[in-house]
Amino acid sequence: MLPVEGLANLAGLLADRTRAAFCVALLDGRAWTAGELAAHVGVAPSTASEHLSRLVEGGLLVERRQGRHRYLRLADQRVAQLLEDLVAHVEPAAPARTLRSTTASAALARGRTCYDHLAGRLGVAITDAMAAKGYLARTDGFTVTEAGVAWLTGPLAADPTALRTAKRPLSRPCLDWTERRTHLAGTAGAHLCAHFQAQGWVRRTGTTRAVRVTPAGAVALRELLDLDPAHLG
Known part of the structure; x- marks a missing residue:
């Protein structure tokens, strides 16, 4: 059986503008704190936390906690490749x-x-x-x-x-x-x-x-x- 449900779930993760913006920001290869990502995208920390948890649960991001900070980065280079391939296939921005x-x-x-x-x-x-x-x-x-x-x-x-x-x-x-x-x-x-x-x-x-x-x-x-x-x- 084809993994239709998994594909739909993956598409759903990236269909949200805020989550997509987080993933594109993390294409720089570095680990960002949840607060930095929230400020970068312009959303409240509570909103960012909810979206980031979904991305971690979906396997697109991994997190590491250090003291009071929560650091996020792309799960691996395969995720980065997927994102770059998707970005390359969308119409150029205005x-x-x-x-x-x-x-x-x-x-x-x-x-x-x-x-x-x-x-x-x-x-x-x-x-x-x-x-x-x-x-x-x-x-x-x-x-x-x-x-x-x-x-x-x-x-x-x-x-x-x-x-x-x-x-x-x-x-x-x-x-x-x-x-x-x-x-x-x-x-x-x-x-x-x-x-x-x-x-x-x-x-x-x-x-x-x-x-x-x-x-x-x-x-x-x-x-x-x-x-x-x-x-x-």
């Missing part, structure tokens, strides 16, 4: 009407985290540059080549054992909802994002999941991938 919202939208489109990998024009450009260098093959999906593995375990200091034994795919195409093209996800994409952040090559801008390339990151992108971030706009 153009921003205020300077602040326009600036925020432009920052997200320029570069952002997509749970644990890089997205936006930055993520797509890195993916294109990896393919041009022969590190990534785009035949029937994404495949990290031998040269790509050597690049990841060499200049990017990835643990070769961790790359081989990871439970998730080494590389996976993820449809970018602003660019309408694919960027690199999977273990390789996650390592690349984590390494770039650890080296200070990209940094978050404010409290959103937008990221910017630092001066050191611009140098690294040119040296590693012949990529000039100035062209990202």
